[in-house]
Amino acid sequence: NAGVTQTPKFRVLKTGQSMTLLCAQDMNHEYMYWYRQDPGMGLRLIHYSVGEGTTAKGEVPDGYNVSRLKKQNFLLGLESAAPSQTSVYFCASSYNPSTGGLDYGYTFGSGTRLTVV
């Protein structure tokens, strides 16, 4: 099925460990986003990309890095995990240039639940 796939779905890290979350989309979308969701705070934008090879900071970028080496993949890295990064992470993508105008048709992945102990 076409859509946004996030791996892994669950992960437990120890403080100081590193990991990479993978987001893959097969809809030829140009734009991709990483959000974190915490209780009572909604979704906050971490980083985003407006095309292959581009990245930009969102609202809460500290402690995270991203890469968009291929159009279909957007990786979120934690170099040294901290308990404050315990959260649910969502990836989203939007905008297929071949289908016309931008309509903010975000497609979300099902999320990655990360716990840092």
Place this chain on the structure above:
Amino acid sequence: AQSVTQPDIHITVSEGASLELRCNYSYGATPYLFWYVQSPGQGLQLLLKYFSGDTLVQGIKGFEAEFKRSQSSFNLRKPSVHWSDAAEYFCAVGARDSSYKLIFGSGTRLLVRP
């Protein structure tokens, strides 16, 4: 910078009753506005969106929302709530720049009494 406020953290309604979820936004120009719904353990699904034109927009699952520029609001409504509507609802404003990023409110959790 844009921002979104959802003043109600929780709302409980009886099945069959009407629903209104509040959303206020801050943005320097006419915003793009959205409502998303999230069921437990799931990702977000778009309910409806407003870009321009008619200020009353219809969405999926019988939801509608009205854009009121004078009040900087975009409240979500449904005339008769079903038990399956129990979920968390997020209002979002979209940036009218090259990022096309969405900024979300903190969400309102809807509980439905049988």
